[in-house]
Amino acid sequence: EELRMSKRNNFDIQSTKICVLCGRTDDCPEKYGEKRTYVEYNLTVHYYCLLMSSGIWQRGEEDEGVDGFLIADIRKEVKRAAKLTCNICKKKGASIGCVAPKCKRSYHFPCGIQRECIFQFMEDFRSYCWEHRPVQEFMDKEPRGASQCTICLDLVEHLPVYTVLKSPCCKNAWFHRECLQYQALSAGIFFFRCTVCNNKDKFQNEMLRMGIHIPERDASWELEENAYQDLLHCYQHCDVKRCLCKKGRDYNEPDSKWEIQRCQYCGSRGTHLACSSLKAWEQNWECMECRSIFAKSGKYSKRKKRALSASENSNGTPCLLEEPPPKSPRQSSGSPRSFLLQSPKIMCQNLSPCSHLEQPASNRVTVSPSPVMSNWNWSLRHKYLRQQRKEVCNILKELKVQVQTKTTRLNINAENIWSSALKGFRQRIFSPTNTIEVNFSNCKNRSKTNTSSASKHHFFQVLMLHLQNSSLFEGSFGKNLSLDFQALKENLYFEAGKMIAVSLVHGGPPPGFFSKTLFKCLVYGPENAKPVLEDVADVDVAQTIKTIKYANSLSSLQSTLQDCCEFLTAAGCFRPVTALCDKNMLVNDILIYHVIKRITLPLESFRQGLKTLGVLEKMQTHPDVFSSIFCYKPERLSAETVYNLFTIHSSSDVNKVEGADFWMGYLQDVESGDSVVTLEDILLFVTGSSYIPAIGFDPEPTIKFLHIRYPIGNRLLNCLELPRTKTYQQFKNKMELTIRNTLRVERE
DSSP states (O other): OHHHHHHHHTHHHHTTOOOTTTOOOOOOHHHHOOEEEEGGGTEEEEHHHHHHOTTOOOOSOTTSTBTTBOHHHHHHHHHHHTTOBOTTTOOBOOOEEOOSTTOOOEEOHHHHHHTTOEEOOSTTOOEEOTTTOOOOOOOTTSOOSEEEOTTTOSEEEOOOSTTEEEOSSOTTOEEEHHHHHHHHHHHHHHHOOOTTTOOOHHHHHHHHHTTOOOOSSOOHHHHSTTTTGGGGOOOOOOOBSSOOOTTOTTOOOTTSTTOEEEOTTTSSOEEETTTTTOOOTTSOOOOHHHHHHHHHHTOOHHHHHHHHHHHHTTTTOOOOBOOOOOTTTOOSTTSHHHHHHTHHHHHTOOOGGGSSTTSOGGGOOSSSOOHHHHHSOHHHHHHHHHHHHHHHHHHHHHHGGGOOSOEEEEEEETTSHHHHHHHHHHSTTOOTTSEEEEEEESOTTOOSSOOHHHHHHHHHHHHHHHHHTSTTEESSSSBEEOOOHHHHHTTHHHHHHHHHHHHHHTTOOOOOOBOHHHHHHHHHOGGGOOOOGGGOOOHHHHHHHHHHHTOOSHHHHHHHHHHTHHHHHHTTOOOOOOSTTHHHHHHHHHHIIIIIGGGHHHHHHHHHHHTGGGHHHHHHHSHHHHHHHHSSOOOOOOHHHHHHHOEEOTTOOSOHHHHHHHHHHHHHHHHTTOSSSOHHHHHHHHHSOSSOOTTOOSSOOEEEEESOSSOEEETTTTEEEEEOOSSHHHHHHHHHHHHHHHHHHHHO
C-alpha cells in the first residue's frame, strides 16, 4: 500500500522517468503495460518490459518489490541486459530473447512490438522474434478476400500477416490485431471471447498463443465506479415557456405543486404541476412535441380533448409549454452536463496522454516529453528532434511503397489553390496510391523550366499553409480544430485530413502547427486528452474561464457564474457551487466541452481523412516521433543541415576535401547573410523544393565536382554539379551568378 501511495504521490515524476529496461519514457499502458516509478528505489519500469525479460522470475510474494519481482533481481536483470545489444535498434539493454532453439536475437520490448515479434502472456512468458514467431494455419481453400472486422467494422483482408488474426472457432470471423488487443484489455479474462459465437476457452487459448495480452481482472465497465449511474437519472427540468416557480426551473419538491412531471411518452421534457395546471401526479401530461407527432398521425384527437378539459378545469390557467426544438439535440442522462460532471474520472486516469498538459503551448511538443529534454539546451533539443524526424522519414518511406507508377494529374489554379485542390482530390479518378503530378494554370509567375516535381513541392507547401490559416483550425501557433458547420456539411474536415496524409507520403512539408491536445485526440482518442487554457482560441471564452479560475472567494465565484450563466448552460456546465475549490472541476469541464466535446464531429471526420495511406495508424504506433513533425515547426535551414543533406559523389575525380571546403564555406557565407542568395534558394535550385519534405528527397541529393564552367542543378536526379575552381572567390562568384539568374528567370 505504501508503494502504491508513493506511486500516486509522485505521478508527475513517474510520467517522465526512463524505463530501466527499455530506456524509453513512453507511458502507454495499452502497449507497454503500466509504467511504475518507485522513488525510494530510484526505479522506473514498464510492467510488460519486466514480465517479458528473459532473466528474471517472481521470487517474492505479490506485495514484495514490483508484484513479486524483487528489487535486487530487477537490478541484476538490468546489468545482464546492459551487455546485450538489441538486434532492432542496435542499442544496449536488450533484456528479451527469442526462445526458438539456436536463435540468439535479443531486443527491447517496444522494439519487439515495432518489429512484430510475438510475446505470450502466459505460462513461461515466452517471446518469439519476427522469424520464429507462431503463425496461424490457413487452409488452401479459404477465400483470400476481405470481410468486416467484427469489432471496428472496417474491412480486414484475409492474409497471413501479423496485423490480422482469425478466430479459431468461427470460420468467417477475422479481426485486426489492434482491435483484439483493445477488446482484451477492456473485457478482461472473464468477458473476452469470440464476438461471433461467444466461445471463450478455445478463443482465449489461441489469442494468448498469438500474443494477445488478456489481463486477469474483471471487465473495465464492471470496475468503473457508478458506471450505470446514468440509468438512474431522471429528467428534472421545467420546459414551459413561462415557469412560475421562483426557485428556478430545476427545482423539484415531491408531493407539492412544484413537483416535476415528465412527459408520459418521451420522458425527456418536464413541467412543474403548477406551471401546466396539473392537480395531481396521477394526471397524465404530454409535451408539445409528442402532441404534434400524435396530431400528425391522427391518433391524438381524443387525448388532446381530455388534456384540454383538464386544463380548463384548473382555474382556467393556460398551458404555457414552449414549442421545443427537435429532440435529437436535447439529451437527458447523456447530455453534455452529465458527461462533464463525470469528467474527473477522465482527468484522473494515469495515462500518458493526460500528463504534462499544464505546460504552456510553446512548450507542448511531444506526447510524452522526456525530463531530460526539458533540461537540454536548444542545440541538444534540436538534435533530438532531428533524430525523431529521421525516424518519421523512414516510416513514411514504408508507406510510400503503396504508391504506384500510374499517375494522376492535378490541374491547379494558382489564384485559387484551395478550390482547385479540393476539386482534384474529389475527382473520381483520383487515388492516393497513384503518383501525383501537378500542373499550374492561370499563373502569371509560372516557370517555363519547372518540373512536375517542383510544381508538386510548391503545391503541397502552399496547400499546407492554406490549411493552417483556414477556418478549419483555430489558435495561434498550436492550433486545434474549430467548429465550422458549413465545412462539416461539405465534409471539408475529412478532405483536410486526407490532404495532410497524402502530402506527407508524396513529399509535402510537415504540418508543424498542431497543438499537443489535438495531436493527443488523434493518437489516443479525445477521452484521453486534457486541454489547457492555451487551447481556447475564443478571447471571450478564455476570459470567462480565467475569471472563474482566479476567483478568490466563494461569493465572487458565484457572482461570476451568475453573470455567465447562459454560456455555462450552453456548455452543460451550469450547476451550483458550494465551495471555492469547486471552480477547478468546473474549469476543467468547460475546457473539455469547448476544446473537445464541441468539435467531436469535425474531429472524427478529420481522423477518418488521416487514415488515408495508413498515416493515422503509424501516428498511433509511433506517437513520439510523429509529434516532432505535427507539433513543431520545421527546423530552419542551416549551413550544417544543407551540407549534411548532400552526399559528395565518390566518383568525382577531384580533390573532394578542397571541393567540400569551398562548398561548406559558401553555405556558411549564405547563412551569415554574406550572399545574394539564401539556403532555400540553393535547395530550390537543386531539388525544386525550398523545404525538406517530411519523407525526405527521392533520390537523395548528391554533389559532383566536374570540369564545367558553371554549376548545374539537375532536379530530376536531385544532383548538384559544381565546377572546379582554383580559388574560393571564383567558386562563390559562379554560384551566386548562376543561382540568382536561374531563379530570377523562373520567377519572371
